[in-house]
Amino acid sequence: MLSQKDNETLCRVGPETPMGQLLRRFWIPFLHANELPGPDCNPIRVTLLNERLVAFRDTDGRVGLISNLCAHRNADLFFGRNEENGLRCTYHGWKYDVNGNCLDMPSEDEDSVFKDKIRLVSYPVEEAAGILWTYMGPAELKPPALPKFEWMRVPDDYRYVSWNVQDNNYAQAIEGGIDSAHVNYLHSTVDSHRPAPAGAVARPGRGGEGGQLGSLIGRDKHPKLFVKNTDYGLLIGARRHTGEDKDYWRLNNFLMPFWTTPPGRSMHAFVPLDDFHVARWSITWQADAPYSAAERAAMRHGQGIHSELEAGTRSPTLPYMPPGHVPTHNRWNDYQIDREMQRQETFTGIKDFGAQDYSIQEGMGIISDRSTEHLGVTDRGIIAMRRMLIDSARDLLEGIEPASAHNPESYWVHGGQTLLPVDADWEQAEEVTKAVTAIV
Amino acid sequence: MERHDAADGVDEVVPLDDLSLRSLIALVERLKVTETTDHYLCRELELDMAYFWADENLKAVRKPSGAKERVVEATEIRDRVMLAHDFVGRSNVHAAIEELNKVIEMKMGL
Numbered sequence: 001m002l003s004q005k006d007n008e009t010l011c012r013v014g015p016e017t018p019m020g021q022l023l024r025r026f027w028i029p030f031l032h033a034n035e036l037p038g039p040d041c042n043p044i045r046v047t048l049l050n051e052r053l054v055a056f057r058d059t060d061g062r063v064g065l066i067s068n069l070c071a072h073r074n075a076d077l078f079f080g081r082n083e084e085n086g087l088r089c090t091y092h093g094w095k096y097d098v099n100g101n102c103l104d105m106p107s108e109d110e111d112s113v114f115k116d117k118i119r120l121v122s123y124p125v126e127e128a129a130g131i132l133w134t135y136m137g138p139a140e141l142k143p144p145a146l147p148k149f150e151w152m153r154v155p156d157d158y159r160y161v162s163w164n165v166q167d168n169n170y171a172q173a174i175e176g177g178i179d180s181a182h183v184n185y186l187h188s189t190v191d192s193h194r195p196a197p198a199g200a201v202a203r204p205g206r207g208g209e210g211g212q213l214g215s216l217i218g219r220d221k222h223p224k225l226f227v228k229n230t231d232y233g234l235l236i237g238a239r240r241h242t243g244e245d246k247d248y249w250r251l252n253n254f255l256m257p258f259w260t261t262p263p264g265r266s267m268h269a270f271v272p273l274d275d276f277h278v279a280r281w282s283i284t285w286q287a288d289a290p291y292s293a294a295e296r297a298a299m300r301h302g303q304g305i306h307s308e309l310e311a312g313t314r315s316p317t318l319p320y321m322p323p324g325h326v327p328t329h330n331r332w333n334d335y336q337i338d339r340e341m342q343r344q345e346t347f348t349g350i351k352d353f354g355a356q357d358y359s360i361q362e363g364m365g366i367i368s369d370r371s372t373e374h375l376g377v378t379d380r381g382i383i384a385m386r387r388m389l390i391d392s393a394r395d396l397l398e399g400i401e402p403a404s405a406h407n408p409e410s411y412w413v414h415g416g417q418t419l420l421p422v423d424a425d426w427e428q429a430e431e432v433t434k435a436v437t438a439i440v
Numbered sequence: 441m442e443r444h445d446a447a448d449g450v451d452e453v454v455p456l457d458d459l460s461l462r463s464l465i466a467l468v469e470r471l472k473v474t475e476t477t478d479h480y481l482c483r484e485l486e487l488d489m490a491y492f493w494a495d496e497n498l499k500a501v502r503k504p505s506g507a508k509e510r511v512v513e514a515t516e517i518r519d520r521v522m523l524a525h526d527f528v529g530r531s532n533v534h535a536a537i538e539e540l541n542k543v544i545e546m547k548m549g550l
Binding site for chain 1: 453477478480481482484485487488489491492522525526529530
């Protein structure tokens with residue numbers, strides 16, 4: 001439960017809001033780099049943290065992310081001409097560079113210096129790991145580097161990245177990302193709710209690589225959740241009894257301000273586009289081999305944490321975005337739920353793993369009314385995450401900067417799973433550190 | 441009245457099955473020894489449950505035949521439980537205890 005006031009603090013992300021200020025202290029992924037494929041390519045509409053922007057790549061290959069409205073009379077620069085190191089408004093010809101500086105005002109007198117006084121809002125852009133990142137906060141507080149993620153250090157073909165638009169506030173998407181308990185239900189098969197077969201073998205392994213380890217989820221449908229504060233955010237441990245001398249621990253991370261890691265080499269970023277939409281970034285990677293063409297094709301069609309996307313389609317509720325990020329299984333077609341599959345095979349009847357998640361998150365309402373919810377014992381991680389975000393936003397109002405924004409090295413983790421002796425101190429266990437520490 | 445060991449259940453989420461004086465006093469006792477992040481998470485969950493019961497009580501007295509003063513009192517109790525919940529969320533345990541003590545006094549008719 002959250003009071004309406006706290007819920008507003010958590011969910012509103014515009015530039016004048018406490019959470020909007022906090023989010024603007026971090027580097028934010030906003031497009032695939034190849035969505036701006038080359039010099040002077042077509043500009044792209046971007047909505048980010050309640051701001052409407054235009055992204056373009058200039059003649060020299062530099063990427064600009066600037067206000068979408070021309071400073072002259074608010075014409076939409078998406079319709080501008082991308083030419084000779086600048087984006088020219090098609091209304092009266094005003095032209096802007098990647099930093100938002102007005103370069104040319106052909107409609108004004110030739111000796112006018114008016115253009116030198118005009119500058120659009122613009123944000124710095126970095127290109128790394130095939131992603132365009134921006135920082136929207138005060139220039140003097142820009143973090144020294146992008147977060148140090150393992151997947152950013154592997155070769156490009158060892159990594160697969162996708163993103164899709166969801167019609168809900170970002171916070172309820174993060175909650176799904178760190179909620180270990182829902183795995184027993186939302187992502188389960190019908191068979192898993194029948195008595196477990198005898199003799200299931202438990203084998204320890206590194207996060208996500210011990211497939212049989214994951215099968216232990218079904219042994220205990222009442223996981224106990226534990227939370228540890230870290231430099232990057234939270235480490236959330238879900239302990240499940242196996243009926244043997246070791247417990248199964250599933251380890252999720254919440255990394256400030258919107259990253260989550262399920263066990264294994266996969267990660268989500270739930271980037272707020274506005275108060276009512278979130279970009280669900282999904283990243284999977286391998287440490288030691290490239291993905292094959294078949295594996296990439298499978299992910300493109302919704303395997304694992306990725307979602308199949310409808311080419312060329314724009315979100316009907318968020319038109320100020322590039323096309324191609326609306327999932328095939330979406331709220332407009334009830335996520336293509338198959339009721340027969342729901343009776344016989346999977347708990348949801350929804351084929352796409354990611355759609356199973358966002359069918360729930362979108363169904364909560366665009367901004368979930370948390371004053372009406374009733375949290376249970378498995379929601380500790382969710383409470384801790386909300387509090388961390390709300391407290392950090394309030395701290396910022398008091399002048400206390402979020403330390404994690406300036407500690408990119410601390411992001412050197414991923415999710416994991418391991419076995420620990422019953423009654424082990426999970427916070428001190430070497431197995432836990434090993435399971436969540438990146439190694440590439 | 442039954443005595444409660446202050447440390448009883450501080451590390452656990454203790455289910456609240458009602459908003460009785462006994463439940464409230466035990467919750468206050470746990471709040472008094474709440475120190476760690478994990479303790480705060482447990483207390484917040486317990487206050488979630490307390491709010492549920494406070495809200496249920498309010499719904500019960502809001503019937504057309506219900507006395508107005510009972511509605512006012514139940515509303516105040518619910519609002520104070522919500523305040524206590526939010527204070528715990530801000531790690532302000534003293535303010536949370538203060539709110540719950542007021543609820544206890546109201547329920548005792550003081």
